[in-house]
Amino acid sequence: xxxxxINGKLTEKLIKSVIIPPKSKIVLSDKSYQIKIxxxxxxxxxxELHQLIIDRLIRKDTLExxxxxxxxxxxGNKGFIIGADYGxxxxxxxxxxxxxxxxxxxxxxxxxGFDESILHKVANLQMVCVHPVxxxxxxxxxxxxxxxxxxxxxxKYDHICATVSPYNYWNLRILFDSGFxxxxxxxxxxGKLRYIVHRNLKETQRFDPVCHESVVLTxxxxxxxxxxxxxxxxGLIINNESAGPNSYEKMLFVFCKQT
Ligand SMILES: CC(C)(COP(=O)(O)OP(=O)(O)OC[C@H]1O[C@@H](n2cnc3c(N)ncnc32)[C@H](O)[C@@H]1OP(=O)(O)O)[C@@H](O)C(=O)NCCC(=O)NCCS
Numbered sequence: 410x411x412x413x414x415i416n417g418k419l420t421e422k423l424i425k426s427v428i429i430p431p432k433s434k435i436v437l438s439d440k441s442y443q444i445k446i447x448x449x450x451x452x453x454x455x456x457e458l459h460q461l462i463i464d465r466l467i468r469k470d471t472l473e474x475x476x477x478x479x480x481x482x483x484x485g486n487k488g489f490i491i492g493a494d495y496g497x498x499x500x501x502x503x504x505x506x507x508x509x510x511x512x513x514x515x516x517x518x519x520x521x522g523f524d525e526s527i528l529h530k531v532a533n534l535q536m537v538c539v540h541p542v543x544x545x546x547x548x549x550x551x552x553x554x555x556x557x558x559x560x561x562x563x564x565k566y567d568h569i570c571a572t573v574s575p576y577n578y579w580n581l582r583i584l585f586d587s588g589f590x591x592x593x594x595x596x597x598x599x600g601k602l603r604y605i606v607h608r609n610l611k612e613t614q615r616f617d618p619v620c621h622e623s624v625v626l627t628x629x630x631x632x633x634x635x636x637x638x639x640x641x642x643x644g645l646i647i648n649n650e651s652a653g654p655n656s657y658e659k660m661l662f663v664f665c666k667q668t
């Protein structure tokens with residue numbers, strides 16, 4: 410089976426995107442920043458950081474920009490935003506959104522074929538941004554951990570979903586480390602290639618330890634085939650024998666079969 414040709418466009422071509430490290434990094438100690446749930450008073454700082462990150466993206470299609478209005482909805486009863494404050498400056502944020510059952514774009518339970526009766530139990534990890542000079546401090550992983558803990562404590566949600574671009578190696582790896590598995594490869598947000606990742610808060614997913622397969626991160630046809638057979642993407646490994654330094658072709662995507 411080949412990857413679907415949605416809107417008559419060609420499927421994404423293989424690319425060799427180079428990973429460009431930020432020019433300088435700031436190493437944070439645990440006590441130097443504060444993780445908190447942000448109030449509406451942070452909206453301007455959130456939008457500023459959001460814009461800075463969009464401006465500096467190597468691949469613009471890896472992040473779906475939000476309008477100020479939509480961002481504001483996350484700060485109210487449709488979600489929450491966790492932020493990292495460093496000396497009164499917002500250096501990172503992570504959005505959580507509680508989609509309505511009929512919000513086709515945002516309720517990822519619909520994409521995963523969930524029964525309508527459980528769509529109200531789906532929460533989204535929506536957008537995560539870390540200022541480039543503060544990357545490498547695991548802020549996204551820390552904020553995910555806090556977000557998941559808060560979602561669990563609300564007692565209303567059994568499923569957490571997110572989308573991630575296959576070209577966003579960093580975020581994909583962090584989502585695996587946060588307990589997610591890749592369940593679907595599709596197009597979202599007007600034709601952008603996305604994995605849909607899922608974490609079941611009620612059940613731990615178990616995988617057959619002997620039945621696994623590694624696929625190059627950009628071999629979407631093979632990945633699509635495995636996902637359609639019911640396999641899940643569970644991790645990434647770097648294959649040092651593969652071609653080219655710092656390219657996506659060095660990375661292998663591990664697929665496992667559920668037991
Ligand atoms: C995804 C993201 C939030 C991760 O940031 P983070 O929590 O700081 O990442 P980590 O601490 O796990 O970084 C691990 C390593 O990867 C590097 N890294 C992380 N993101 C990177 C990026 N976008 N470009 C280059 N290197 C990156 C870090 O510098 C670090 O390197 P080191 O081990 O040499 O120190 C961040 O890359 C980001 O803000 N990206 C842009 C927004 C985005 O794409 N969000 C996801 C879609 S909504």
